[in-house]
Amino acid sequence: MKRNPLILAIGILLILIVGLLLFVFQVRKSEVVVVTTFGKPTRDLSEPGPHLKWPWPIESVHRFDQRVQNFEDRLTEGLTQDSFNVLASVFVGWKITDPKAFFPKFAGTAEPIAEAEKVMDRMLSNAKSAVIGKHTLFEFLSPSTGENKFVDIEKEILTVMQSQVRANNYGLEVEFLGIKKLGLPQSVTTSVFERMQAERKRLANQSQYEGEAEAQTIRAEAERKAAVVLADAGARATEIRGKGEAEAAKFLSVFQQNPELANFIFRLSALEDSLKDRSTLIFDQHTPPFDLFSGVSTNLLKK
């Protein structure tokens, strides 16, 4: 029974497994590990994969999340260089970079990450108020083409934070930082509203006046242009008529042969034209041909 190779294999396997469990540990990609020898940190490992160690109680393993932590601080008030109160809160991405340094400072607490963030919160409030005090409100808020220094301000806070973290050797690194919220104290918002209201009023009036003035200009210009067009046309019409009269005058020589006859013909045709339709004529007996009625107007009858 003891020579059974299967049992032997199983036994060796079991011993191997126990040995592995005692002497080998894994480091996950998201972790860093601090190995302590009798409680004193001796090694740190961040390379993922299996690693060797002496079994407990000689060496023990402490794992930390080495991923980028996301931390948002409270909204705190700061005074700008030109004496405006602004409220700002920032978010930071930070991670444990030196677990050996991080371990003794924070590992004693129940939640080392939260503990580290508490420390950072304090540092952030200082860094924020220090940097805000160096800038005017205009540098926070103004068109990008102007003196907007929003990005520079963020960078300054980050630099202050990074240098403080390094100086204290916390074993962590602030990766990035950004302003998450920017506001004004509650009492200031109403005065901003009042200013905005006045501005809106001005804009509304301005828009209306400008519109009226612009419309007036357009109308006046249209009328001016129309007048020019009509005047041009009038001049042209006169010119055309003048030409017509000049052409007509060429025929004057014809009438010149007997002006009396010409005049007579003109009058006759004018008479005919003027009495063309719907006219009432009243005659007495002296008007030819009604003078025939009186019997005196013709020499033929007299004779």
Add this chain to the structure above:
Amino acid sequence: MSEHDHPLESMPEPALGPERPFDTGSEALTEALRSSFWIVKIVMFLLLIVFLASGFFTVEPQEQAMIIRLGRPVGVGQKALLGPGLHWSFPYPIDEYVKVPISAIQRVSSSVGWYATTPEQELAGTEEASLPITYPLNPLQDGYVLTADRNIVHTRATLTYHISDPVTYVFNFVNASNTVQNTLDNALIYAASTFNVDDILTRDVAGFKEAVRKRVIEMVTQQNLGIEVEECLVQSRPPRQLRDPFDSVLKATLTRQKLLEDAHSYEAQVASRAGADARSAVNFAESDRSRLVNETKSQSERFNDLLPKFQLNPWLFAQQRLTETLGRVLTNAQDKIFLTEAAGGAGGTAGNQKELRVLLNREPPKQNREETKP
């Protein structure tokens, strides 16, 4: 039953062993030991099966999974992701699997910049549409952004993105989607700080949106988040406290547009009327000209025709023309009234004097014609 079968089949093997000459008592003991050994074997076999079977896991439709082998993620980039379905990995401690609650498209909304309201209130339309101007904004509850011209405006953004590098997204960040949200908030505040209130609300909405998007992309690239931004939607609104003033500006703008449109239509009308008038004036002149010329011409031709006849006997000619013309005129005339002078003047008595009354502007003419004709 199967437990019972195995010992029976294996009986001959121990029978060949050296323990053959033992008595029945020790044989029974051996028998008992053997059967219990078999039970142990089976239990171990079952344990192995359970151990291997524990490597199966299912991935739900709205999630994906990654396998970590001895601490290292298996696969690179998108290949590391296991889609929904049944999967198998070596059991712990060799493999571990991490479930990632991600669908193809991620969506985050900004958490700053909008006043305190809930989606339910918004859907139901019960949120406060306007507030008195004296109502301040509490920076802890109400979100808002400050604009380049130091005004207050509400704005919110929704960002959709997909995870281009899941290994980075999961193993480099504790909570990457929170980081994306913070980045979006930051981009919103930054973009607002460079835009004037009117640009954000009306004049350059697209530009503002683009500024937010650009800043988000810039920052996630810098942070190496392993995501790719798809779309960024931005919605902005003036403070509820200033609803009416903002509306009045909008109205004034519309009024202005209306005024300008009216003016332009007037302009077009005046121009076309002037053009038409000008054309007709020129046309009139042209027709006057040709009429004058033609008339004069035809008169002169007629004169040339008549002159020889006139010269034969001027008096007779004149009389003939006059009478002829009068005849034509009288034929055309509607009403002809003949009065003898003797009736009034020659008689000399006032009692016999006749009075003639003519009704002018007779319309319609038909009635009057009947009255005057007899």
